[in-house]
Amino acid sequence: MIRIVKILFFLLFVSGVNAQIKDSVEVKIPIDTISLVQSIDSTFLVAKDYTANDAVLDSLQSDSLQTPKMLYIERALLDSLLRPYYNIHIDSTKSNAYGRDIMITPKYRMVIDNYSGDTSYIPLPNKVDYFSKMKTYGIDTIGFSNAIELVSIKRTKRAADPVWWDHKNVIGFDLNQVSFVNWNSGGQNSVSGLFKVEFARVYEKLYTLWKNQVSARYGLNNQQNLGLIKTDDEIRLSSSFGYRKDTLSNWYFSAQFNFKTQFTDGFKDAESEDPISRFFAPAYLHLGIGSQYNVKEKLFSIYVSPLTLKSTYVFDEKLSNEGAFGVEPGERSRHELGILVRTKWEKEIFKNVAMENDLELYSDYINDFGNIDVEWILNFQFKINKVFQASFRTHLIYDNDIKIKETNEAGEVETLGARVQLKQQLGLGIIYNF
Template sequence: MSKTIKILFLALFFITSARAQIKDSVDVKIAIDTMALVQSIDSSYLQRPLYPEEDKMLDSLQGSIPEQPQMISVERALLDSLLSPYYNIEIDSTKENDLGRYIVITPKYRMTIDPYSGDTSYVPIPKKLDYFTQLKSVGIDTVGFYNAIELVQIKRTKKARDPVWWKHENSVGLDLNEVAFVNWNAGGQNSISGLFKVFFARNYEKLYTLWNNEISARYGLNNQQNTGLIKTDDEIRISSSFGYRKDTISKWYFSSQFNFRTQFTDGYKEPDDEDPISRFFAPAYLHLGIGSKYYLKDDLFSIYMSPLTLKATYVFDEKLSNEGAFGVTPGENSRHELGILIRSKWEKEIFKNVAMVNDLELYTDYINNFGNIDVDWVLSFQFKINKVFQASFRTHLIYDDDIKIKETNEDGEVETLGARVQLKQQLGIGIIYNF
């Protein structure tokens, strides 16, 4: 009997091996006609019971073939014992073919033969039997144009902006101050004052060239209940400076400068006076010179030194000219001097929203009283409240040896005294508009 089993095993092995060589694939399935295999077994063996009676019902279709009850048990036991180590056995009891049972045997190993040595090896078949591959297709999609293609002109756009050589500054402001009293025991006079100011700047800076131009004007009035209207501020300033340096690293410029200063309306020492002590273009000051300028752009600091500066004083009022006011020769309308001018300007933000401007001008004449220095110093602070409102504090100090002070003595006569320091201080709050 053992010989018969060995023959059956070898037959199954050679059949499956031949199929594996022909089709080396992970999805090889072999359908075996078990009826033909079982009939090849010795009939004497099939007549002997191999299992107890309770083991005969191993297959659910046993009752459909009553004449061969033991053959089903032999078939199942034989396949389980011989093929399970090497094959996966699948028996579908709901299906039958023309020969009998439907059994699918799937190999667990894939046999390969080395083409050079002829050796046979068995490789485990991967458990995953289904693989998906993306198929790529290439085609041509035709597009039809119903209208003719027209040539369109494309406008070029610059990716980088040109440097801005000109810098513009414009501001207009108005400061107001008002005091009112009603039955005030400490006393006082009602008053209201206003100060109008404008500032324009056009600055040009390119490589070796520096050109600064500024125009500023201030005019203030105060109206008191008993004294009437009084002027509190009156000034016109125009300045222009041009500089040229030899390279872009140097902070020194060969420079020339022009300054002009005068006022708008007549000025009086007392509100009740009839004769003005100053008028439009009486006086007017002009500085014109050449020198050198040291300029720090990042620190907003500059200092100008001119060893040759012409200072001209103009008095275009006959009465003031005849009195020899502002240093002119009596009867003359102008006075000219040649001397040294030093001017520095420093702008700095001391704290957040608090800016300082320090503008100092010093001049001395070569011919008349050399070493006697004329001073024009403006120190101002701006306190920014918001984009519209701003508070300011300003001091203006002037000392000019040509401006003599006149006073009336006890006898009612006007006496001309020496020069004195002139000081003006202003504190105000108002609106400012920058554009």
């Protein structure tokens, strides 16, 4: 009798499998378990497909009929039993020894009242992940058939920093040449050259104005049958420092320093052997304090110093003994205290025609006050292109301490009074700014 019951139970089981071939779940539950629902928490549910033929073949085996080890339940029945109380998650991408992974987690937590002993079920809160897993990305190695060339990238500033320094660097060379061939009016072949440099640094920031300048000029002329003679020789150093009380004023409390001398010996003409000037003979030094009016936009400035020390140095023994350049015979220097006025104006009067006007006036308080020493330089520059430039320059000097010496008919050297000194130069050459 028991054997017949087992066969009927197995046939019912096989018919259930055939009705749900593709959507069944396997529940590993011992046969002697009393309640399916009570033990479902400890089961492993795995999807597994069976065919009717396999079930029939298994039913013919006596061992499987005597002790069946697996119980099959339809998935719809399982969902109806578990869904109200459990969260069921089936992952088809993962599998274990029984097939697809099924994760079952309870929806409620049982709570027992301490006084009454009653039980109740409280919904469990949803799981919240406060920390997300860090994602990692990889990149495959990329190969290039052609070599990669390195290039330089020029950075462009969106907002430029304020520029407090202004630079000026100029190097120029002028060349003049005159030659004659069977020229009826006569004349001598000559070649002259002039080398000039100028470096300036100007610092201007709010209340402070600091100007520095170094310039030098040296020119030679070579005439037929006369040899070389110097046409220009000058070294100048200047520095001025000014301070103003506010940014609206153009007046600065200022102090200035100026120095001037020459490179080589100077002669009256090409036939003379005795130099009339040498390096540091003379040399002029101005040092004073005062006030400066500066208008940057118009390139104009005027400096007035009521207290200026002027020093004249003659470091050549022969010229010192002769009392040249206003020093006492045998002395190497002469010092004066007076008032100095210096102006400078730069302006483009026409297109590609620039003018530069420097004027300096000085009068000594002690020695013959009111007698004014004058130095005036007027320079015109005619720009041809970026490289070539023509220039016309005049240099006027009047110094009461510089006396003119001439030889009379008897061959004696006579010392005459001071005279106006004038030098004019016209040249065409190249100029380089950097």
